[in-house]
Amino acid sequence: MTASKEDFLNNPLGTKTTLEDVLDAFEFLDDWEERYAYIIDLGKQLPAFPDDARTEENYVHGCQSQVWLIHHYDEASGKLYLLIDSDAMIVRGLAAIILVALNGKSPRELLTTDIDELFEQLDLFRHISPTRGNGLRAMVGKIRDLAAAEASGV
Amino acid sequence: MTDLSVANSASAAAFDVEAVRRDFPILSQQVNGKPLVYLDNGASAQKPVAVLDAMDRYYREMHSNVHRGAHTLGDRATAAFEGARETVRQFLNAGSTREIIWTRGTTEAINVVANGLAPRLNAGDEILVSHMEHHANIVPWQMVAERTGAKVVPIQVTPEGELDLDSFNSLLNDRTRILAITHVSNVLGTINPVAPLIAQAKKRGILTLVDGAQAVPHFQPDVQALGCDFYVFSSHKLFGPTGIGVLYGKAQLLEEMPPYQGGGEMIERVSFERTTWNVLPYKFEAGTPAIAEAVGLGAAIDYLNSLDRGAMESAEKALLERANQLVETVPGMEIIGTAANQVPVMSFKIAGLHPSDIGTLLDQQGIAIRTGHHCAMPLMDFYGVPGTARASFAFYNTLDEVDKLFTGLQKIQRLFA
Ligand SMILES: Cc1ncc(COP(=O)(O)O)c(C=O)c1O
Numbered sequence: 416m417t418a419s420k421e422d423f424l425n426n427p428l429g430t431k432t433t434l435e436d437v438l439d440a441f442e443f444l445d446d447w448e449e450r451y452a453y454i455i456d457l458g459k460q461l462p463a464f465p466d467d468a469r470t471e472e473n474y475v476h477g478c479q480s481q482v483w484l485i486h487h488y489d490e491a492s493g494k495l496y497l498l499i500d501s502d503a504m505i506v507r508g509l510a511a512i513i514l515v516a517l518n519g520k521s522p523r524e525l526l527t528t529d530i531d532e533l534f535e536q537l538d539l540f541r542h543i544s545p546t547r548g549n550g551l552r553a554m555v556g557k558i559r560d561l562a563a564a565e566a567s568g569v
Numbered sequence: 570m571t572d573l574s575v576a577n578s579a580s581a582a583a584f585d586v587e588a589v590r591r592d593f594p595i596l597s598q599q600v601n602g603k604p605l606v607y608l609d610n611g612a613s614a615q616k617p618v619a620v621l622d623a624m625d626r627y628y629r630e631m632h633s634n635v636h637r638g639a640h641t642l643g644d645r646a647t648a649a650f651e652g653a654r655e656t657v658r659q660f661l662n663a664g665s666t667r668e669i670i671w672t673r674g675t676t677e678a679i680n681v682v683a684n685g686l687a688p689r690l691n692a693g694d695e696i697l698v699s700h701m702e703h704h705a706n707i708v709p710w711q712m713v714a715e716r717t718g719a720k721v722v723p724i725q726v727t728p729e730g731e732l733d734l735d736s737f738n739s740l741l742n743d744r745t746r747i748l749a750i751t752h753v754s755n756v757l758g759t760i761n762p763v764a765p766l767i768a769q770a771k772k773r774g775i776l777t778l779v780d781g782a783q784a785v786p787h788f789q790p791d792v793q794a795l796g797c798d799f800y801v802f803s804s805h806k807l808f809g810p811t812g813i814g815v816l817y818g819k820a821q822l823l824e825e826m827p828p829y830q831g832g833g834e835m836i837e838r839v840s841f842e843r844t845t846w847n848v849l850p851y852k853f854e855a856g857t858p859a860i861a862e863a864v865g866l867g868a869a870i871d872y873l874n875s876l877d878r879g880a881m882e883s884a885e886k887a888l889l890e891r892a893n894q895l896v897e898t899v900p901g902m903e904i905i906g907t908a909a910n911q912v913p914v915m916s917f918k919i920a921g922l923h924p925s926d927i928g929t930l931l932d933q934q935g936i937a938i939r940t941g942h943h944c945a946m947p948l949m950d951f952y953g954v955p956g957t958a959r960a961s962f963a964f965y966n967t968l969d970e971v972d973k974l975f976t977g978l979q980k981i982q983r984l985f986a
Contacts, residue, residue: 447601447933452984479925479941479956502955503923504985505930542929 418465423487423496426462428511429518434533437515441537450538451505458507461514464500475557477550480506484554486561493521495562499554509542509551513558522562530555584880590965592617592872603935606970611755611914611961612939613805614786616869620809623868624861635860636834636851650860653867654850660870661800662791663817667849670823671858674814675782676705678801679749681816681853682778683709685826686747692718696747697740697775699724699732699761700951701754704944706780710749719746726951730757730906737766741773748777752784756943756959757906758889758914760784767796776822782806786963787885787912789878792817804862808963809869813862816853823849830855881964888962888971889913895975899982905957913962916943918954919978922985927958930981936974 424430437457444450468485475482480503487496497518499510516533517525534543543551590596593615598605607615631645638644654666663669672678690696696710700723710721722745725736732750748770753760767777778799781790785802792800799822803814818826828835828846832855837845846852892915896902901920919927928940941956942949949956960974 448980448984451930451933455985480923481955503925505926506923 417467418485418487418498420487420489422462422465423498424489426496426498426514426518427460428457428514429516429520432457432460432511432515434515437512438536451508454508454512454539455504456508457511457515458504458509461500461507461511462498464498468498469500475550475553477506477553479503480550482506482510482550482554484557486558488565494519495522495525495565497558497561501550505542506550509539510554512537512539513551513555517558522566525562526559526566584877584884584964586884586965586967589876590967592619593965594618594621596965600935600937601933606934606936606966606973608960608962608966608970608974609937609939610786610963610966611783611806611943611959613811614808614963615965616808616810616865617872619872620865620868624810624865627861627864632861634857646860649864649867650858653863656867656870657815660785660789661815661817662793664793665820668817668820668823670816670818670850670853671863672801672814672816672853673812673859674803674805675703675780675801676709676803676814678799678814678816679705679778679780680709681829682799682801682818682826683713684829685823686776687713687717688827690714690717690719690746693744694719694746695740695742695744696721696749697724697737697745698722698749699751700726701730701732701757701759701945701948702749702751703755703780703782704946705782706749706751706778707947710747723947724750726948729908730754730759731908732759732761732766738769741769741775743773745770745773745775748775749780750778751780751782752790753781753787753912753914754906754945754948755783755914755961756916756945756948756957757908758783758911758916758961759906759908760910760912762910763797764795771796783912783914788882798822804866804869807866807869808872809866810862813859813866815866820849823853828852828855832856834858876964885913885962885964888966888968889915891968891971892960892962892974895971898975899978901982902978905952905954913966914959915961916957916959918957919982922981924956924958926985927978927981930984931974931977934973934977934980936977938974 444453469483473483473485475484480501483500485498501507516528534540595615633642633646635647635650654669657669658666714721722740725733727733752763763779770777777797779797781800781802785807798819800817805811835847835852835855837847903918905916924940931938938960940958
């Protein structure tokens with residue numbers, strides 16, 4: 416299976432499921448169990464990832480779980496679309512939150528989004544810290560690099 | 570036999586874990602709003618007040634450089650430092666303090682030995698390790714092999730996580746020069762039968778190193794009884810400070826080995842024409858050593874000596890037994906490493922869950938375990954897993970904490986259901 420343009424555009428995260436949805440939902444989650452149940456559910460919204468895209472080039476070097484990331488830049492709308500895959504459920508859920516914040520945005524918009532602040536707000540900041548070794552930091556770095564490359568027209 | 574089991578259960582009752590826990594201030598805190606359950610002792614163990622106090626007192630009352638000063642503080646520091654060396658000698662039952670070298674830890678100790686034995690290796694020579702080694706007992710040998718043309722050959726492991734003795738026997742040959750093997754596996758908890766392996770190696774003139782990093786927190790080795798040429802361990806896993814470890818080596822071999830690093834302290838005389846090495850153990854201790862850490866390690870061993878080690882071992886056995894009994898309460902949970910002879914270390918996987926999911930969600934409940942490859946990638950490959958979750962217990966853990974681990978795992982499973 417190879418990713419088509421539609422696969423990217425149909426990703427609900429950041430389009431149908433918005434950052435407001437996630438922030439609203441978090442308001443009502445009382446304890447860690449509810450929060451993580453929700454995060455795991457969000458992870459289930461990650462669209463299927465094309466098998467042939469699980470390549471070294473698309474691999475995000477984290478520490479423990481395996482993470483892959485691919486992108487499509489839509490010339491017509493000037494927006495950057497992303498797909499992410501991981502074999503760990505919580506990393507998938509956290510990746511979904513990242514996508515909700517960053518997917519389908521223009522590179523410029525994307526570069527001005529403060530992910531750390533978002534994770535702080537959701538009380539998930541420790542997950543994004545470099546010491547966790549879950550690859551989230553690397554994932555965000557890779558997305559920003561892609562955006563910077565598109566923004567500068569490389 | 571009956572007498573023995575009575576004695577065992579009596580000493581298990583005598584072991585007052587709550588009193589022992591009060592000696593470890595870090596244990597009585599909340600993490601993520603829950604009482605800390607620290608089950609990552611295999612990565613690094615916590616320190617008793619006795620260690621903290623010894624280091625504090627050292628800096629307050631006796632610090633200065635060792636072996637140099639013509640003054641009282643220098644004498645005090647040297648006495649404390651060399652006293653710790655004697656404590657370690659007794660702990661290992663080594664013949665002489667000349668055979669106790671301070672290093673930064675297990676890793677550095679193995680590097681010192683690998684480097685020191687390199688001149689004896691020729692192309693085609695073989696260094697026998699096992700498939701369950703920590704990277705610290707693989708990579709230094711690979712680096713030396715690269716330099717010398719020698720080969721690193723792994724002894725196979727059985728599916729239960731024991732050394733495959735047939736594999737060991739078939740791999741021993743006339744090219745084997747070194748046997749470097751772990752006493753206890755950091756992933757599986759397996760206690761390897763190192764003594765007979767060493768005996769067999771010795772008959773063929775093979776040099777032997779035992780990685781004791783995961784053994785010493787659970788039982789006391791006797792290097793003379795084992796007959797090994799080298800035995801290495803890290804202080805921080807033995808309830809002592811980080812930054813220091815021990816290389817025990819037979820004096821004659823240490824004499825023959827070249828030094829690892831050059832500098833101050835390790836020389837007898839330096840001139841631009843000719844520099845000569847200091848005597849053992851100083852020949853391998855270039856530069857100002859980790860003095861307070863050595864003193865701290867000595868205090869950790871003194872502390873352990875003050876406890877009833879037999880009672881401690883029975884208490885640890887009880888922890889592992891309880892954990893094994895509870896495995897069936899978590900559907901899909903599978904233990905990796907079911908050797909007959911184990912320290913209380915439990916690696917596991919749970920169907921459908923990534924180890925990192927397990928680690929993250931236990932942390933939410935105040936339970937600290939380690940997840941990942943545990944610096945033993947060849948072993949992960951052998952079991953066909955990207956990593957495992959590992960709970961590693963120490964004598965200060967309680968049966969209640971074992972129960973909390975399993976309640977925690979059940980909760981996690983419900984979350985994914
Ligand atoms: C069996 C074994 N060997 C060696 C090491 C390395 O110890 P250190 O990092 O203290 O040098 C470890 C630590 O995890 C270990 O478990």
